[in-house]
Amino acid sequence: MKDLAEMSLAIRNIGGLKFSAQTRKHEVIFDQPKEEGGEDRGMTPVELFIASLGACIGTYIVWFCERYKIATDGMRIDMSWASGGRSTRILRIRANVKLPVKVPESIRPALFRAAKHCTIHSTLIHPPQVEISFV
Secondary structure, eight states: OTTTOOOOOOOEOSTTTTTTETTEEEEEEEEEOOGTOOOOSOOHHHHHHHHHHHHHHHHHHHHHHEEEEEEEOOEEEEEEEEETTTTTSSOOEEEHHHHHOOOGGGGGGHHHHHHSSSSSHHHHHOOOOOOOOOO
């Protein structure tokens, strides 16, 4: 693929089911709940995935609202998801956005388009090629 901007971060096991993800000057700890054998020291990978989607949607909403001078301080995005049966994948994700002010009806469709344009949402709609290798 041409013109790809390669980015990277490092994931390290830091004991048991606990992992550290590091990029730039930031670190995030992942862990599993105690009932699943972890120490519950951080979000699970799935929880962080859902949180990343919510934050991505929120970022695009803020960018949109800044252009239209719509207040976003105090905006809340409640995320929920469901998996079913023996599936090891998420089957449904919901994002309920609560803005502190009413958005004019005339620009609501554009706001929805902006929210759906976030990088993570776009990636879910058009899945990337995932390569796993052991080195």
